Amino acid sequence: MSIDPNTELEQPYGDYTALIAAWGHERPDRVALDDGVESLNWAQVAALVERIAAQLQRDGLKKGQAVAILGTSSVRYALAYLGAIRAGGCAAPLTTSATPAQLEAMLHDSGAMHLFIDAAKLADLSGRDLPITKTIMLDTPLSENPDMASWMAGEGAVAAPHNCGPDDPFNIIYSSGTTGTPKGIIHSRQMRWRHATVGANTGYGAPQAASLASTPLYSNTTLALVIPTLAYGGTLHLMPKFEAAGYLDRAQKHRITHTMLVPVQYKRLMEYEKFGEYDLSSFWLKYCTSAPFAPALKADVLKRWPGGLVEIYSMTEGGVVCLLQAHEHPDKLHTVGIPWKGSEVFTIDEAGNRLAAGEVGELVGRSATMMSGYQNQPDKTREGYWFDTDGSVWQRMGDIGRVDADGFVELLGRSKDMIISGGFNIYPVDLESILLGLAGVEEAAVIGMPSDKWGETPVGFVSGAKGAVLDTEALLAAANAQLGKTQRLSALYAIDEMPRSHIGKLLKTELRNMAAALENVS
Numbered sequence: 366m367s368i369d370p371n372t373e374l375e376q377p378y379g380d381y382t383a384l385i386a387a388w389g390h391e392r393p394d395r396v397a398l399d400d401g402v403e404s405l406n407w408a409q410v411a412a413l414v415e416r417i418a419a420q421l422q423r424d425g426l427k428k429g430q431a432v433a434i435l436g437t438s439s440v441r442y443a444l445a446y447l448g449a450i451r452a453g454g455c456a457a458p459l460t461t462s463a464t465p466a467q468l469e470a471m472l473h474d475s476g477a478m479h480l481f482i483d484a485a486k487l488a489d490l491s492g493r494d495l496p497i498t499k500t501i502m503l504d505t506p507l508s509e510n511p512d513m514a515s516w517m518a519g520e521g522a523v524a525a526p527h528n529c530g531p532d533d534p535f536n537i538i539y540s541s542g543t544t545g546t547p548k549g550i551i552h553s554r555q556m557r558w559r560h561a562t563v564g565a566n567t568g569y570g571a572p573q574a575a576s577l578a579s580t581p582l583y584s585n586t587t588l589a590l591v592i593p594t595l596a597y598g599g600t601l602h603l604m605p606k607f608e609a610a611g612y613l614d615r616a617q618k619h620r621i622t623h624t625m626l627v628p629v630q631y632k633r634l635m636e637y638e639k640f641g642e643y644d645l646s647s648f649w650l651k652y653c654t655s656a657p658f659a660p661a662l663k664a665d666v667l668k669r670w671p672g673g674l675v676e677i678y679s680m681t682e683g684g685v686v687c688l689l690q691a692h693e694h695p696d697k698l699h700t701v702g703i704p705w706k707g708s709e710v711f712t713i714d715e716a717g718n719r720l721a722a723g724e725v726g727e728l729v730g731r732s733a734t735m736m737s738g739y740q741n742q743p744d745k746t747r748e749g750y751w752f753d754t755d756g757s758v759w760q761r762m763g764d765i766g767r768v769d770a771d772g773f774v775e776l777l778g779r780s781k782d783m784i785i786s787g788g789f790n791i792y793p794v795d796l797e798s799i800l801l802g803l804a805g806v807e808e809a810a811v812i813g814m815p816s817d818k819w820g821e822t823p824v825g826f827v828s829g830a831k832g833a834v835l836d837t838e839a840l841l842a843a844a845n846a847q848l849g850k851t852q853r854l855s856a857l858y859a860i861d862e863m864p865r866s867h868i869g870k871l872l873k874t875e876l877r878n879m880a881a882a883l884e885n886v887s
Contacts (some may be wrong), residue, residue, distance in 0.1 A: 366383075367386060367387045367390045367391075368383055368386075368387050369387070369596075370384050370387040370388055370391060370598060370789045370863075371385070371570070372597065374561075374570075374597065376561050376562075376700070377556075378531050378555055378558050379558060380529075380554075381450060381535070381554065381557060381558060381561060381596065382414065382418075382447060382451040382590075384413070384495060384561075384595070384596050384598075384695065385410065385411055385414055385447055385451070385595065386414075386654065386858075386875075388407045388411065388598040389407050389408050389411025389412065390411075391407075391598065392406075392407045392598050393404050393406060393407055394407075394408070395407050395598070395600065396600045397409075397410040397483075397598075397600060397601065398410055398440045398443055398444075398600075398601055398603070399440070399593070399600065399601070399602050399603070399604075399619075400438065400439045400440045400600075400603040400604075400605065401603075401604070401605075401648040401742050402439075402461050403440040403442075404437070404440070404673050405440055406599065408672075408714055410447075412521075413448075413517070413521075414444060414447045414448050414510055415451065415517075415518075415522060415523050416448075416450050416518045416519070416520070416522045417444060417445065417448025417449075417451070417452070417513070417517050417520040417523035418444070418448045418449075418451035418452035418527075419452075419517075419518035419520075419523060419524040419525075420516060420517045420518040421448060421449065421452035421454060421479065421524075422453070422524055423518065423526055424478070424479065424498075424499055425455070426449075426452050426453070426454050426476070426478070426479065427453075427531070428453045428454070428528065429454065429455060429525065429529070429534050430454045430476060430477070430478065431449075431454060431455055431456075431457040431475035431476050431477040431480065431534075431537055431589060431867050432445065432448075432449035432452075432454045432455070432456055432477055432481070433457045433458075433459055433471075433472055433475055433477040433478045433480045433481070433482075433497070433696060433793075434446060434449075434457065434459065434480075434481045434482075434503075434582075434583075435458075435459040435461065435480065435481070435482045435483070435486045435676070435865075436461065436469065436481070436482055436483035436485075436486055436503045436504070437461065437483055437581075437606070438578065438582045438587075438603045438604065438605050438606045438845055439503060439504075439567055440579055440603065440854050441481075441503045441504075441513055442481070442503060442582050442603075443582065443591070443601070444513070444754065445481040445503070445513070446458065446536075446582065447595075449479075450520065450535060450536075450554075451524055451527070451625050452524055452527060453527025453528065453529050453553075455474045455533075455534035455535055455536050455537060455788060456535070456536040456537075457471075457477055457536065457537045457539075457549075458472050458536070458538070458582055458583035459472075459539060459583060459585050460539065460584075460849070461486060461581065461583070462548075462789075462849040462850035462851045462852075463539075463571070464847065464848065464849050465489055465490055465493050465848045466493075466847075467491070467547060467849060468489075468490060469493045469494060469495065470547060471539050471547060471549070472495055472496055472497065472759070472800075473496055473742055474498075474547075474549055474740055475537055475549060475740065477496070477497065477499060477802065478498045478499060479497065479498075479499045479500075479501065479697075480495070480497040480499070480500050480501070481501050481502075481504065481513070482500060482501070482503060482688030483502070483503050483504050484502060484505060484507050484566070487500070487507065487510070487566040488501075490646050498532050499516075500739065501513055503517045505787075509696045510568040510657065518567070520629060522671070522850075529554060529555060530554070531554055531555035531558070532553055532555065533553065533554050534552070534553060534554070534737065534739070535552050535553060535554045535556070535557040536551075536552050536553055536557070536588075537549040537550065537552075537740055538550045538552065538583075538585050538681050539774050540681070540790065540792075541570075548739045548745055549739060549741070549742075550585075550681050550682055550736050550739060550740075551736055551737040551738055551739070551740055551840035552665065552736060552737065553737045554735075556576070556683070556734050556735070556736070556737070557731050559734050560588070560592050560593065560734060561592045561593050561596035562593075562596065563593045563595075564840070567593070567623075567650060568622060568649040569593045569594060569596070569597035569599055569623065569652060570597035570598065570599070571619065571622070571649075573611055573622065573844050574594070574599040574600070574623065574649075575599060575601075575602065575619055575620060575621050575622050575623050575647075576591070576594040576599060576600070576601050576602065576622070576623040576624060577591065577602045577604065577605040577612070577615060577616055577619070577621045577623075577624045578590050578591055578601065578602065578604065578624075578626075578832060579612055579624075579626065580607070580625065580626070580627060580630075580788065581628065582603070584655075584788070584789075585629060585681040586654055586655045586788060587625065587641070589625055589652065589654065589677065590624065590625035590652060591625065595797040598730075599623075600619075602615060602619055602760065607630055609633050609637040609640075610637070610639070611632050612630075612634065612688070613637070613639075613641075613643045615630040616643065616645060616647075616648075617644050617645065619645045620647040621645075621647060621648060622647055622648060622649045622650070622672075623648075623649060623650050623651075624648070624651050624652065624654070625651075625652040625653070625654070625764055626651065626652070626653055627653065627654070627655045627656055627787065627788030627820075628653060628655075628656050628657065628659065628662065628788070628820055629787050629788060629818070629819055630655070630656045630788075631653060631658075632662060632817075633667055635662065635665050635666065635669065635670075640669070641667045641669070645670055645671050645672075646668065646671050647874050648671050649673065650672060650673045650674075650675055651666070651670065651672055651673065651675070652675050652676075652677060653674070653675070653676045653677070653692075654676065654677040654678070654679070654688075654819045655785065655788035655789070656787075656788050656821075657776065657784040657785070657820065657869075658676050658701075659845075660698040660699045663691050663698045664695070664698060665675070666691075667692060667695065672692075673690065673691075673692040673693075674690075674691040674692055675688055675689065676688070676689040676691060676701055676702060678701035678702065678774065678776075679732075679734075680760070680762060680763070681735050681736070682735070682736045682749060682758055682760055683731075683735030683736045684729075684731060684732065684735060684759070684760030684761075685704055685709065685728065685729075685730020685731065685732055685760070685762060685774075686704065686705045686706070686708045686723060686730075686732045686734060686779070687701045687702040687703060687704055687705060687708065687710070687774050688703065688705045688760050689701050689702030689703075689704045689773075690702065693736060695732070695804065696774075697771075697773050699775060700769070700774055700775045701773075701774050701775070701776055702773060702774065703771075703772045703773055703774070704730070704732075704772070704774075705732075706732070706733065707732065707733060708730060708731070708732035708733075709730060709731055709732070710728055710729070710730040710762075710768060710774060711728075711729055711768065712724055712725065712726030712727060712729065712766065712767060712768070713726050713727050713729050713751060714726050714727075715727075717751065719753075721767065722768055723770065724767065724771065725765065725766070725767045725777060726765065726766075727761060727762070727763075727764070727831040728761075728762040728763075728764045728765070728766045728774070728776075729751045729759045729760065729761055729762060730760055730762055731758065731759045732760060732761060732886060735758075735760055746800040747838050749761055753860040760831065761845050762825050763783060764776055764777075765777045780814065782812065782873055783813075784813035784821050784822075785813075785820060785821055786810075786813075786816070786819040786820060786821050786822055786823065786851060787819045787820065787851060788820075789851040791813075791823055791851065791852050792878040793810070793811035793812065793813075793823070793873075796811040796823055796825065796844070796848065796852060796854065797809045797810060797811050797825075799833055799844050799847050799848060800825055800827055800840070800842075800844055800857075803827075803840050803844065804845055805829045805830075805831050805833055805835055806827045806828075806829060806835070806840065807826050807828060807829050807830055808827065808828045808862075809825065809826065809828075810820065810825070810863060810871055810873065810876055811824065811825045811826075811854070812824055812826075812876050812877050812880065813825050814855075814877065814880050814881070814884070816855070819829075823852065823853070823854050823855065824854065824855060824856045824857070824858070824880050825841075825844070825854045825856070825858070826857075826858050826859075826860055826863070826876055826880075827840060827857065827858075827859055827860075828859065828860055828861060828862055828863060834859075835859040837857045837858065837859050840857055841854060841856075844857070851865030856883075858879070858880070858883055860879070863876075864876065865881075
C-alpha cells in the first residue's frame with residue numbers, strides 16, 4: 366500500500382525510498398530522471414529501484430552494508446544509489462578523480478561487496494586488490510561483468526522490507542586523501558531525511574519543479590539538490606560534465622527551476638559572452654556552496670539571473686548550517702548568512718575556549734544534520750569535535766570567522782589551511798606527504814593560491830639537504846602522477862629553508878607572499 370508522499374514529508378522521520386515508490390503511483394508519467402541520453406518517468410524509476418534492491422538482497426547485501434558506485438553522473442548511477450538505500454544498505458559514491466590506490470583503500474574501508482562502475486573506471490582499477498564480489502557495469506556489459514539491466518531482478522520484483530531506522534546509514538561520503546585510508550563520512554537516514562524535507566516554500570514540490578545538477582553525484586554538494594528534488598517528486602536533470610553553453614541550453618530547454626552550482630561555475634556562466642541571450646525566467650532558486658563566493662559575483666548573479674540566490678555554508682561532516690538568502694539581504698553579501706533551522710554557531714580561541722559574540726575565532730557549530738562519524742576512525746571523529754562543559758558535542762568547522770550583531774556569519778580564513786579548488790576540498794598534508802616521499806626532498810609545504818579558473822589552486826614548496834639542487838619540474842611531475850585530478854599542484858618551488866617562527870611553527874603566510882612574488886616574476 367502506497368503512502369501519501371505529501372503527508373509523509375511533514376513527518377519528523379520517514380523512509381526516503383518509500384517516497385520514491387509513492388511518486389511512482391502519484392506521478393507515473395512525469396519525468397523523474399534525465400541525463401540527456403536516458404530519460405525515465407516516475408513509474409519506471411520506482412519499478413527499477415525495487416528490482417535493483419531485490420537483487421542486492423538476493424546477492425546477500427546486509428543491513429547497513431555499503432554499495433560502492435564509481436562513474437560519471439547518469440540516470441543509472443542515480444538508480445544504483447536509490448536501490449542501495451531501498452535494499453537496506455547504504456550508498457558509497459566514490460570520487461572519479463581519486464587515484465587507483467585511493468579507490469582501492471576506499472573500497473576496502475567501506476566493506477562493499479557490490480561495485481557499480483563505468484567501463485573507463487574499471488580499466489583504471491585493473492590489477493588492484495579489490496574486495497568486490499559483484500561488479501555491475503553502469504554503461505555496457507564487459508566480459509564477465511553484467512550491465513544493470515541483465516543483472517537486476519526480473520520485472521515486477523519487489524524488495525523485502527529493510528527494517529532500517531533513523532540511526533542506520535544512508536550514505537558514506539569519502540574525503541580526499543592520498544595515503545592510507547581516506548575518511549569516510551557517514552550520514553544517517555535521519556540526517557538525510559532532514560535534508561530532504563526542506564519544506565514546500567522552497568518550490569521543490571511544485572508541479573513544474575525541475576532541477577539541474579551539473580556537479581558529480583559523489584559530491585555532497587550535489588546531494589543537497591538531488592535529495593529534496595526527488596523527495597518532492599520533481600524532475601532531476603543530470604549533466605555528466607559541466608560547460609557553460611551546455612548548461613544554459615538545458616536550463617532554457619527544460620525550464621529549470623532549481624540548481625546547485627559552485628562559485629567557479631557561477632563565474633564561468635556570468636563571463637560567458639552569450640549568457641544574456643538565454644531565457645532563464647523559469648528559475649526560482651539557485652544555490653551555491655563548497656567554496657568562498659565573492660560578494661561581487663553574488664551581486665552580478667542577483668542582477669542578471671532571475672530567481673532567488675541562496676548560499677549554503679556547512680561541511681560534509683555537518684556542524685552549523687548557515688543560509689544567506691542573498692535576494693533578501695543584498696547588504697549582507699560579504700557573509701554566509703545566518704544559522705538555519707535550529708543550527709547554532711559561536712567561535713573559540715586557539716586554546717579551545719568559547720569566545721564572546723562578535724569575537725574572531727574558529728567557528729564551532731551544531732545542527733540537526735551532523736554526521737554519525739567517520740567510518741572505522743573513532744579517533745578522527747573525536748578530533749573533529751569540540752565538547753562543551755556540559756558534555757554536548759559540537760563540530761569544529763575549520764574556519765576562522767565571526768558572528769555579527771545581526772547573527773550573520775562572516776568568514777575570514779581557514780584555520781587548517783584547507784584548499785578549496787573547483788568546489789572540492791584539498792588537504793595540504795596529503796600533498797605534503799607525497800612530496801616528502803620523493804628523492805632529495807627533506808621538507809615540504811603546500812598552500813592555496815587564488816585562481817581565476819578554480820577559485821584556489823595548490824602550490825608547493827620543497828627544500829633539500831644543504832647545497833642540494835632540486836629538479837622542481839621532475840618533482841612536480843612525480844608528485845602529480847600520484848595525486849587525484851583535483852589535488853594536483855599547479856606549481857612547485859625550491860627554497861633553501863622553510864620560514865618558521867621562533868617556536869618552529871611553519872609560517873604559511875610568508876610562503877603565500879613568496880608564491881605571489883614568484884608568480885609576478887614568471
